[in-house]
C-alpha cells in the first residue's frame with residue numbers, strides 16, 4: 038500500500054503541470070523576482086503604520102490544547118479530510134510550503150506532496166465559493182490549507198535563527214527578524230492545523246492573471262490587513278469580492294491577512310493535527 042502511494046506520488050510529480058499544481062500562463066508562479074515586481078508599485082504608501090499582532094494562521098491561536106502527533110480522522114468520525122483538488126476541481130493550487138518560494142526559503146516540514154487538504158465540511162463550503170465566483174469569471178487559487186504541527190515547528194526553528202534571512206527581501210524587507218515572535222508573525226500554533234482554514238486569492242480567467250490584491254501572500258506587514266488604507270479602489274474591491282464571497286458561504290476572516298479564512302463551524306475546533314500533507318487514498 039505504501040509503495041503504491043509512493044508510486045502515485047512520483048507519477049504525480051512527473052506529470053506536475055497536469056496533476057495537482059497548476060501554473061497557468063500569466064500567474065505569478067514561484068519566481069521571487071517576478072512576484073516582487075508585480076506588486077512593487079504598491080508598497081510605497083502607508084506601509085509604516087506599525088505592525089499588527091496576530092498575523093495569519095501562524096499566530097492564529099486561542100485555545101490551549103497541546104499539539105501532538107494526531108492522525109487524520111477516519112470516515113467513521115463523520116468528518117474527514119479531503120483533497121481540495123477533488124472537491125473543488127476548479128481551484129488552482131500553488132502550495133508555497135511545498136515549494137522553496139516561501140518566507141523560510143525551503144520546503145516546509147510535513148509537506149510531502151503539492152496538494153491541499155481540508156476537512157470535508159470546509160472543502161464543500163469552498164466549492165460553493167468557487168461555483169459562485171466561476172459565474173463571474175474567477176477561480177480560486179490556493180496557497181495553503183491544512184498545515185501540520187510539524188510545519189509550525191519548522192517555522193519556529195527558522196524564526197529563532199536570526200542569521201537566516203535569505204528570503205527577507207521578498208517577505209519582510211522592512212522588518213527585523215528578531216521581532217517575528219513578539220509582534221505575532223510567528224507563534225507556536227496555527228489555526229490551519231485544525232484543518233478548516235485556507236489561504237486563498239482570486240484568479241481572473243479572462244486575463245489569465247491573479248487579481249491585484251495590493252499585496253502578496255505571507256507579506257509581513259500592515260499591507261496584508263484586509264482593510265489596509267493604502268490600496269487603490271480596484272485593489273480594495275478585489276479584496277472585498279474575495280472576502281464577501283467567502284463570508285457568504287460560512288467562512289470568517291481575520292483582520293491581519295486578506296487571504297486567510299476559517300470555516301465558522303469547523304468540525305475540529307480544538308484539535309491540532311500533525312499528519313503530513315500528502316495524497317489521500
Ligand SMILES: [Zn+2]
Pocket residue numbers: 093094095229234235236296297298
Ligand atoms: Zn493562513
